[in-house]
Amino acid sequence: MISGTHDRQGVIIGPSPPNSAKIAWKLLRPHTLTASFIPVLIGSTLAWKTTGHLHADLLIAMLVASTLIQAATNTFNEYFDYVRGLDTAESVGIAGAITQDGIPPRVILRSAVLMLIFATLVGVYICACSSWWLALIGVVSMLVGYLYTGGPYPIAATPFGEIFAGGFMGSGIVLLSCFIQKGSINAFDVLVSIPSAILIGAILTANNIRDLEGDRNNGRHTLAILLGHKRAVVFLACSLAAASLWVGALVTARMLSPWTLLVLGSLWPSAAAIRVFRVGGKPAQMMLGMKRVAQTNTVFGFLMLAGLLIKP
DSSP, rough: OOEEEEOOOOOOEEEEEOHHHHHHHTTTOOGTTTHHHHHHHHHHHHHHHHSSOHHHHHHHHHHHHHHHHHHHHHHHHHHHHHHTTOOOOOSSSOOOOTTTTOOOOOHHHHHHHHHHHHHHHHHHHHHSSSSSSHHHHHHHHHHHHHHOOSSSOOGGGSHHHHHHIIIIIIIIIIHHHHHHHHHHOHHHHHHHHHHHHHHHHHHHHHHHHHHHHHOOOOOOOOHHHHHHHHHHHHHHHHHHHHHHHHHHHHTTTTSSSSSGGGGGGGGGHHHHHHHHHOOOGGGGGHHHHHHHHHEEEEEHHHHHHHHHHOOO
């Protein structure tokens, strides 16, 4: 059906213009953006707990840079999934700026590049205020963001997607945010960053479980494909539980305040996600499971922040 605008008599007088703001918002995949800014907040909070002060300008700059890199990665994913034929008009998910909304592929690609350029400019400011060694890390992070779905051998098509996503967008951002605030990191910071890595990897696992059949038909070799649906769901459940268990272990070791056990509140959305994936079905039927995993990361992150901020 062709949509259009109508005159007062209800006659179609032309096609409706696309809602650019709505398309752009969908393209950024907003439910995944918490994976970019929550690690920044956790790392900055760790530094503040150590030094007693916080550089607000660096916090804002890191939030902007991290969100831009994540958004650029999502946009590259939109472009390359279309180029490789993974996204079609019948695809399930929030992608579809090209196949459903009619945005030219070159516009999507240019948008991703533009976001990386802005992230680079912000990164220059961060380096000038902290250390120029961070420039190398920033370049590697942006390269991974591109190679995640771009290049001849996209990372997303391998069993190592969870490691790269969790390592760079989870632990990596926590530690970078901590470093730019206090000028150093230690073993404690690394240990506290692990749940972020686990949960961001879990978001990717959930996505790959939903897309398992389509990815297999397109020659991909994701971890979900190697494990099969049932074992992939078990792996996802263990990952979601492991994040809370890790915090529990740090509390038992007296490295974290018992208040951080507030993260156990994230077990409800994670259990809801597993119930959806156990039932399985078509990709559209598993979309709710994906959303619940993303919610788990969001709830866990904010409860972790609350636990860190509450004085022991």
